[in-house]
Amino acid sequence: MSTISIERLSKSYGKFLAVDDVTIEIPTGSVFGLLGPNGAGKTTTFKCLLGLARATSGVIRFDGHELTPSLFESISYVPERSVLYEWMNGAEHLEMQRRTFKRYDSKRAKQLMDLFKLDPRKSVRAMSKGMRTALAIVMAFAINPETLVLDEPTSGLDPVNQRAVLNLIIESAAQGATIVLSSHQIGQVERAADHLAVLQNGRVILAGAVDDLKSDRKIVEGIFPSETIALDGLRRDSRIERLDQSGRILRLTVKADGGGLAETLSSMGAQSVRIVDLNLEDIFLNAVAPGSQTADVVEAG
């Protein structure tokens, strides 16, 4: 088991800064979701984490130690793009895992193949995208890893198999494994992850425990009798992250439970006040694109 700490990681490709001073702490036994639009630096972060790319600066530590070859025995990585061999079948890929990893569990591998209804004799060439993803997942979990790094682990899977992957992640976490996954499907991260970080342009723009992020943010909405609302006091209020007025409606995005500000709006003469819970998608959209809440930002992930 290991706590993974990424300290001040930067990685540039020529002039392009793919990861920019990223610091993330991934606690042992947690499921850590890395979110962000395309090109935000998720995959580069993973590559640096696993020593597949050399960091320009910064340090990665597993339980306080830098990555050593012996650690690889207990780490599974499922990259975003398939690394399967077209001319080999499922059984041959598993045989490769067996020879590489002392921890390889053949009984587990068989169960996982059955779970995803994969035919071990089918060659990769003849597999659909979903089957390839499933095979990569089987290979990853068949070694009972202590650390799993999963880059878009459910892409191409149907909803039933997506859920199966999430349940594998949850079972492993319950047994103490540490899991880092990237996904552009917030719904999955919302279920499985207990911590998350949002990357944009290589930087961490939001990070924390999922439950805390949810509890900490609310929208307080007030409807006023006229469009003239005295906002001066509110502008100085440190609890308010964002303030939007459209006509007689005032919407405050607040980093607080909202109760206090709801009372403030009432005392300012609002006829109607309500507090709305923000879900993870709202929080994500607010973070990556303040002021322009369009769904395609998520889809682009």
Added chain:
Amino acid sequence: MPAVFTVDPRSGVPIYLQLIEQVKRSVALGVLAPGEQLPTVKQLAVDLTVNPNTVARAYRDLEHDAVIETAPGRGSFVRADGVAKQTRAATDVAGEAVTQAVREAKSLGLPAAGVRELFESALTRWFPEEK
């Protein structure tokens, strides 16, 4: 395991709070009897497809609120110290429901007097014997 919990991960309400609310409700209604065993953290996490640490946090808070107790190596159980606890659990759940209802009424622009009137008529309807 008679009590069936459900969570809505898309909701803005943290999942551990949803679980706490449901366990308290089940205890209050007697769906979970005193002394009854709850599913293990792992089992419930897998059943609901939610993070195990989230379930563990809910259990810790429920323990802290004296709704359940955990015997190391044996599991978590609804506390056996009877009706008082159940009533308290019921008060918690009902309190939250009333708060929400009042907040909702206020958000529709009703004055306090109007809300009180609605409340009184609801009381009359559901507690006719006390009038």
